[in-house]
Amino acid sequence: MMRNVGAHGHPAWWAFVAHRISGLLLAIFLPLHFWALGTALSGAAALDAFLHFAEQPVVKFAQWCLVVLLVVHLTGGVRLLLVEFRPWSGLRKDWIAGTLGMAAMIGLVYALALIV
């Protein structure tokens, strides 16, 4: 990274940063997600206790952030697969814009589902 300072600040570099940070945060979240679902082993009441905790606005907001991160990582990841496996047509910057668009769109849809 440090050796290639000239490559920073471009849309594709920001796409790399967004992909890496979203991936890292999702990786940290995943064990918590598995643990939360695992509470169902102690019965529905245990899972409900967790879901009740998840009703707090701060936790709901965190859930919303995770869904947006998932969309960012998904769309950015599909872009990488296209760059690497499809015939070369540049860095597919339309997909970088598309990543932002998808994150905004699914973010709004999910926000609506959480509020309603």
Added chain:
Amino acid sequence: MINVVTQAKLWYWQRLSAMVLALCVVSHLAMIVYASRGGLTAAEILARTRGNAPFAAFYSVFVAACAIHVPIGLKSIAVEWLRWRERSASIAAAIIALALLVMGFRAVYAIFV
């Protein structure tokens, strides 16, 4: 010095798992949005998942793909950003892969039985 063959194999598995995950995540997102409307309850979730074999099969594939994809990504971060040695990062990645497999299948089992 990193083993080039291992590097290539990890790259390949990362992309292969990404292709599986892309399909899984699209379905999962649709499920999240659909299920979140009106709030989540254990009864609602378990009514959908208990005894639902196609559901368990889908999420088992999802878990397996995560257990491949996540550790390889974390290993890259450990080596490139934290300057971990290749060997330590590989060992940590293998442990994380195993932990995700166990925790993930446990979660699928918990809401299936």
